Amino acid sequence: MSFGIPRKIEQLIKMTLEGAQATVIVDGKISNPFIIGRGVRQGDGLSATLFNLVLHKALKNLEQSNMILNRLTQICGYADDILVTARGLPAPEAPCVEMNREAGRVGLIIKPKKTKYTYTRFSASPSRRSMKGATINGVTYEGVAEFIYLGMVISNGNSVEKEIQRHILAGNRTYFATVSLFRN
Secondary structure: OOOOOOHHHHHHHHHHHOOOEEOOEEOOEEOOOEEOOOOOOOOOHHHHHHHHHHHHHHHHHHHHOOOOEOOOEEEEEEOOEEEEEEOOOOOOHHHHHHHHHHHHHOOOOOOHHHOEEOOOOOOOOOOOHHHHOEEEOOEEEEEOOEEEEOOEEEEOOOOOHHHHHHHHHHHHHHHHHHHHHHHO
């Protein structure tokens, strides 16, 4: 993948992943071991690093093809969360098609059921347009009024009120969960 990783480390990683087995606990019962033939182990510290390297490769390829940033679109990525922003519906189509192609080249799959679309306006009034969803390259993505990106609520009304309320509620939950400690 040309990241400059020494061959010895590549071989150690390969040895760690080959023949890996897992079990699942269902209703308190442990399943028989099964071999993980594809991908990486869920929750393994190495899994996150490997995923980030592969995702970085896909996004880097987009950057080299001048698709990652221009005046109409931007792609923001952190871990496995990617946000495509654009000034209108036709604008994100090309970067989304390119991103899907580059992800496929490195073995990643963009799942339409986990991908959301919203139309945000500059005014504080919510838009009904976002609820229609969007069809890009023959795939229809669910339209939502709001979603959470990197722990922040992004709403189609371009308002921060819900995010402020969410932080106040989180603070209250934390306070009341620990109030007995404060009294001691």
